Amino acid sequence: MxxxxxxxxxxxxxxxxxxxxxxxxxxxxxxxxxxxxxxxxxxxxxxxxxxxxxxxxxxxxxxxxxxxxxxxxxxxxxxxxxxxxxxxxxxxxxxxxxxxxxxxxxxxxxxxxxxxxxxxxxxxxxxxxxxxxxxxxxxxxxxxxxxxxxxxxxxxxxxxxxxxxxxxxxxxxxxxxxxxxxxxxxxxxxxxxxxxxxxxxxxxxxxxxxxxxxxxxxxxxxxxxxxxxxxxxTLQRILNWSILEKGIPEAFLEIYNRFPAEQRKDKLNECQANCCRALFNNNCADGFWTFFEKIYTLIIQHPQDSVTEIYRNIEDEILDGCPDLDVHSFKYFISIVKEGIQK
Structure with a gap:
């Protein structure tokens, strides 16, 4: 050809x-x-x-x-x-x-x-x-x-x-x-x-x-x-924040500082990599957008809540819809959304 x-x-x-x-x-x-x-x-x-x-x-x-x-x-x-x-x-x-x-x-x-x-x-x-x-x-x-x-x-x-x-x-x-x-x-x-x-x-x-x-x-x-x-x-424009931007969202610092010092960099990289996989997993796109909508709504309704409090208010079935994320990367992404909304 x-x-x-x-x-x-x-x-x-x-x-x-x-x-x-x-x-x-x-x-x-x-x-x-x-x-x-x-x-x-x-x-x-x-x-x-x-x-x-x-x-x-x-x-x-x-x-x-x-x-x-x-x-x-x-x-x-x-x-x-x-x-x-x-x-x-x-x-x-x-x-x-x-x-x-x-x-x-x-x-x-x-x-x-x-x-x-x-x-x-x-x-x-x-x-x-x-x-x-x-x-x-x-x-x-x-x-x-x-x-x-x-x-x-x-x-x-x-x-x-x-x-x-x-x-x-x-x-x-x-x-x-x-x-x-x-x-x-x-x-x-x-x-x-x-x-x-x-x-x-x-x-x-x-x-x-x-x-x-x-x-x-x-x-x-x-x-x-x-x-x-x-x-x-589209997502970044809604949030006014670069999802893949290097650095630590302020809302995530409390969790980040609990990590042993020698593991902090690796843990942060792992959270960012997991978020990338979730963003680009076409098979779970609906689950990801549902998760995003849920945390967006919770942050708007309860702006003073911590990242952990927001995480605990998300239904298990919504979390299950994002298989690329674990507890820390869930909280990392919540921190990004919180940062973007409250800029």
Whole structure:
């Protein structure tokens, strides 16, 4: 297998926002969200999801315009089509749209659909636009620009209409834990920080014209984010504290000072390592967020309580949901949250 990178591009602000919405859509709303670990920026396409072993890929093209016509939508499909005829077998081809004209959909209430929800006249214009764009691109071989191939490709495309605010996409990261939900101004700041990190991946190096031999080779160019990075960023912004920051939270000092002097450094490192494992254990993500919500609520309700008092008020079933943490690392993390809230 070989794959040559072509048509990478720089982002406009509107394009950057659309791509970040698309990333958070893949991370939280797409049916395969739990399987997507990497989000590769501007390599195969605007955005490509990849599983942890780099064997399964979800390809996505985004268009931020709010009123796209059928023909312009067809033109936007060209990079997805390039990947459809490549040697890579992508699991999905997704076009993420800021909006469409009223002439496009049969049922305007559907925001995720295939060609079954596209009006006949609109579909004809879409195909016309795609064929025109294919002829304008040197990376699409002429022998592939055939109506049967194009129709087969379009039957595999999922069209997503973006009708959510940027804050809604960030809110979805926190999921079912309303007590953790910050104000919209914080959610917007988190979205902007994710957007900036995503955009910065385009400036790491120039990949135009690079040929890779396997899909995992794409990761070598470091143009990706992971769902763990985004979860951690969100958590730290809520707390106003770096979870992985070196140092000892003031609330943990009393416990820390009880450790024998020669063991203090090792015990601290162990607590930090356990917290890292808990943060990045996708299999126990719900348990971790439930634990986080519980201690967050307890600290808000009882700000004067010590770390140990807070720990004793957490139900056993919540503690059991975080198998990567032991007593000291539970208390260490409680200290971090307490420090962040009370800054």
């Amino acid at each position: 070989t794959y040559k990178v072509s048509s990478s591009e720089k982002l406009r602000k509107s394009g950057a926002e659309a791509e970040t919405k698309a990333l958070l859509y893949l991370m939280n709303f797409y049916p395969d969200s739990q399987d997507i670990h990497y989000f590769i920026v501007d390599f195969f396409n605007d955005l490509t999801g990849m599983n942890r072993t780099a064997k399964i890929l979800w390809d996505l093209q985004s268009k931020g315009a709010k009123n796209s016509s059928p023909k312009s939508i067809g033109k936007e499909l060209v990079t997805l089509f390039k990947n459809f005829i490549s040697e890579i077998n992508f699991k999905a081809y997704i076009l993420f749209l800021g909006g469409v004209t009223s002439s496009f959909r049969i049922d305007n209430s559907k925001t995720s659909f295939g060609i079954e929800n596209i009006k006949k006249e609109a579909l004809e214009l879409l195909i016309e636009g795609l064929i025109e764009e294919c002829k304008n691109k040197i990376y699409i071989p002429n022998e592939q620009i055939k109506i049967d191939i194009i129709e087969k490709f379009i039957s595999h495309v999922t069209f997503i209409i973006d009708e959510k605010k940027s804050t809604d996409y960030v809110r979805s990261i926190i999921k079912m834990h309303p007590h953790l939900m910050p104000e919209d101004i914080i959610l917007e700041a988190i979205f902007n920080e994710i957007r900036d990190k995503q955009s910065s991946k385009k400036n790491i190096n120039n990949v135009e014209g690079i040929t890779i031999e396997t899909t995992e080779d794409a990761l070598d160019y470091c143009r990706h984010l992971t769902n763990n990075e985004i979860r951690l960023l």
